[in-house]
Amino acid sequence: MARSCIMVHDMTDSETSATEPAQVEPPRRLWWTAAHLLGFGLLLALAILLAKGPPVDRADGGRVIFTEADLAHVRAAFERTWSRPPSAADCCG
Numbered sequence: 001m002a003r004s005c006i007m008v009h010d011m012t013d014s015e016t017s018a019t020e021p022a023q024v025e026p027p028r029r030l031w032w033t034a035a036h037l038l039g040f041g042l043l044l045a046l047a048i049l050l051a052k053g054p055p056v057d058r059a060d061g062g063r064v065i066f067t068e069a070d071l072a073h074v075r076a077a078f079e080r081t082w083s084r085p086p087s088a089a090d091c092c093g
Helices: 028-052 068-082 088-092
Strands: none
């Protein structure tokens, strides 16, 4: 009768087994991509702000002015759409 001998080997922290998966560090690609996107976004925002320039005070206070020709055009478009002239409630809201 043959006797089999089993050898037991204690593994230390520095040794790994062929059957154990190697411990993998968290993926750095996600952080790398996020950092690049954030940097690109900040550069884009800076470029837009520089291209736009500082806010300018307008002499007219930023008001929108409609001329009679503009109002006639809006009235004509209303009549084409609704097949009737606009009433006072339609014009004044």
